Amino acid sequence: MADYPLTAASIKNEFKRAGIHFIVALPDRVTSHYLLKGLLADAAFRVVQVCKEDEGISICSGLYAAGHKSVFMMQYTGFLDSINAIRGIAVEARFPVCMVIGLLGKEPDVLPTKSNKFGVKITEPMLDVLGIGHHLIERDADVSQIAPAIEKAFADSFPTAILIGREPR
């Protein structure tokens, strides 16, 4: 584990650094085992589990309107499934929804746009079309992008996407 490039603890610490208490989530194979289960077990966080991803976009928006920062964890399949909610709520209505998206099946150290996995390959272009900035997290050295991306989303009242490129352990 000592040589493993991405740790769940480093991502969790970034959430804390960004002042996140609410984690809205639908299990994603990339992040479920170590990160999401770790968040569920940590009293510093309240995890709100949803049945479908578009609910998560709206719950984060309601939390924002009530004065809270949150992040929404899902798999890229859920991101693709909830495009209309992201378009209408996060982009057009400018709710700062911070999406943490697991790129299930992405090959290690291969850029998402070069992946052989079609859904992974189109995720960044879809975000670009929506005008949503994205940050690829593959190693602990990348993790320090997370808190500033969340802070910028809330400062600009606009969504952001954190792409998790390999399983954090």
Place this chain on the structure above:
Amino acid sequence: MMKRDEMLKVFARQRKDEIAVAVYTAAQEITHISPNDLNYTFVGAMGQGSSHALGLALGRPDKKVIVFDGDGSLLMNLGSLVTIANQAPKNYVHCLCENGCYETNGSVPTPRSGQIRFAELAKTAGYKKTYEISDLADWERRLPEILKEEGPIFVTLKVEPGEAYPENFRRLYSHEHREKFRRALANG
């Protein structure tokens, strides 16, 4: 069957400092019938009212949150019943304006219109208490108890269109009103 605007007028008369989330025609009507900075109409995508309301209820457990949802809308987000029941916010009141059709989209009937017991779905999902109300006097009589009870509560309201009110979609989704809502909630 109640006229929806009459139903909302009853709510307006009994409203204190509750947050009211409303969708589609109910959202247009509530801005006229119960104008208030704590009206939340910024739902942005069909079916999402109940989920926005959950975020508000979790974020402000000290405030009662009432959502005026639609049956077509809820059918698009049925899983939210389970999500809400699982979180069990005590301050959540889910009112379903059941009109049996997609009123804004040409009044086409919903699938199995009039044959679904939405309150039973909510009960099975795990809501604490459910009501089915089709009479205005009954609504007026039960609302104080509904607003006092520990949630999540689900109320099916059998409604039909009443008086027509001017539509203002810009108002429903405006950033200016959303920020006004945030300020009012932060101060209240």
